[in-house]
Amino acid sequence: MEKTVNQKAWFLVLPVLLLVAFSAVIPLMTVVNYSVQDTFGNNQFFWAGLEWFEEMLASERMWDALGRQLLFSLIILAIEVPLGIFVALNMPKSGFWSSLCLVLMSLPLLIPWNVVGTIWQIFGRVDIGLLGYTLDALGINYNYTQDTLAAWITIVVMDVWHWTSLVALLAFAGLKSIPDAYYQAAKIDQASRWKVFRYIELPKMAGVLMIAVLLRFMDSFMIYTEPFVVTGGGPGNATTMLSIDLVKMALGQFDLGPAAAFSLMYFLVILLVSWVFYTVMTTLEKRET
Amino acid sequence: MDWMAWTWPTAIFFMVIATLLITFTVLAIKFPETPRTGILRIETTRGDRLFITLLGSAFINLAWLGLVGVQQPLALVVCLIYAAAVFRWV
Numbered sequence: 001m002e003k004t005v006n007q008k009a010w011f012l013v014l015p016v017l018l019l020v021a022f023s024a025v026i027p028l029m030t031v032v033n034y035s036v037q038d039t040f041g042n043n044q045f046f047w048a049g050l051e052w053f054e055e056m057l058a059s060e061r062m063w064d065a066l067g068r069q070l071l072f073s074l075i076i077l078a079i080e081v082p083l084g085i086f087v088a089l090n091m092p093k094s095g096f097w098s099s100l101c102l103v104l105m106s107l108p109l110l111i112p113w114n115v116v117g118t119i120w121q122i123f124g125r126v127d128i129g130l131l132g133y134t135l136d137a138l139g140i141n142y143n144y145t146q147d148t149l150a151a152w153i154t155i156v157v158m159d160v161w162h163w164t165s166l167v168a169l170l171a172f173a174g175l176k177s178i179p180d181a182y183y184q185a186a187k188i189d190q191a192s193r194w195k196v197f198r199y200i201e202l203p204k205m206a207g208v209l210m211i212a213v214l215l216r217f218m219d220s221f222m223i224y225t226e227p228f229v230v231t232g233g234g235p236g237n238a239t240t241m242l243s244i245d246l247v248k249m250a251l252g253q254f255d256l257g258p259a260a261a262f263s264l265m266y267f268l269v270i271l272l273v274s275w276v277f278y279t280v281m282t283t284l285e286k287r288e289t
Numbered sequence: 290m291d292w293m294a295w296t297w298p299t300a301i302f303f304m305v306i307a308t309l310l311i312t313f314t315v316l317a318i319k320f321p322e323t324p325r326t327g328i329l330r331i332e333t334t335r336g337d338r339l340f341i342t343l344l345g346s347a348f349i350n351l352a353w354l355g356l357v358g359v360q361q362p363l364a365l366v367v368c369l370i371y372a373a374a375v376f377r378w379v
Contacts (some may be wrong), residue, residue: 003323004321004322004323005321005322005323005324005334006321007317007321007322007334007336008318026293029293029299029303030292030293030294032299032302032303033293033294033295033296033299034294036296036298036299037294037296039294043291043292043294045294045296047296049359050354050359050361053351053354054354054355054358054359057351057354057355058355265351268344268347268348268351271344272344272348275340275344279331283330283331283332286332
């Protein structure tokens with residue numbers, strides 16, 4: 001007979017469900033209600049059906065924001081994951097220096113998002129910022145408030161500065177869990193440094209790296225504060241990510257209906273990606289055991 | 290509840306979802322789930338397949354809306370076929 005799974009333990013999470021109901025489920029239901037209606041304030045709503053969804057699906061503005069968002073997430077993943085692994089591989093494995101590295105690495109993670117934004121906003125300014133002033137003095141034309149490329153480089157570098165340590169710390173934890181015997185065996189076989197990395201370290205880190213990729217993808221896909229503080233979505237719409245656009249639509253223009261439809265689609269994409277990552281992660285784990 | 294701006298269609302929508310969730314919970318208690326590996330090559334239980342069905346249906350509806358137009362009853366037919374396929378083969 002095949003083994004069945006006992007799911008009764010899930011009843012133990014009922015209290016959490018109650019909390020989540022108030023913090024997420026009820027607001028989400030409200031968003032669904034808003035998405036099929038139109039309002040001019042005063043809590044008066046008019047039925048609009050699926051009009052907003054249709055409008056949003058045909059709106060260039062949303063697709064552009066989605067494109068920028070995906071590009072941003074892909075760029076920072078392509079930089080942060082390899083860089084994080086590289087840093088973790090080169091960190092001292094134990095002793096005082098290891099602890100010092102860990103503390104220093106976790107510092108950027110402790111800084112609130114808007115402070116990170118403010119730091120880089122000032123850092124990059126041509127008149128008073130160290131980075132902007134230096135680049136300007138070297139004759140490099142750098143102005144993140146006017147130049148699209150400069151704005152993108154600034155927010156990408158800012159994100160790399162802020163979050164690479166998370167990937168590095170996770171990768172480091174993965175590396176620490178590899179027993180010495182593996183390295184000894186590799187040494188006996190005279191495996192090259194690359195082969196040790198490819199066949200021992202990388203497979204052993206796969207689990208935590210998946211978590212790192214998931215966390216970084218989700219977080220960057222929902223990024224709001226940092227680009228909002230640094231560029232405000234500009235120049236033009238160049239750094240208007242999905243959430244910045246959403247806030248502009250919902251609070252700036254008070255278009256609650258379209259914004260609700262927009263956020264539901266945004267939510268569905270995030271739900272899909274989280275599910276894919278989660279499934280891949282659990283499947284990998286099962287194959288290992 | 291005024292602030293939640295309820296409408297009948299959305300209320301029915303949530304009632305359907307809630308009914309599905311409750312039905313599957315009761316089913317899971319009465320007939321414990323057996324995980325199996327289907328064409329996606331991932332292990333799924335009945336609840337997983339419901340989740341895949343609901344999430345996929347949302348995307349089918351959106352795609353229908355964007356590509357065909359507002360003819361959701363037809364999209365729902367596609368969703369039902371999709372649901373049957375998911376429960377049979379995934």
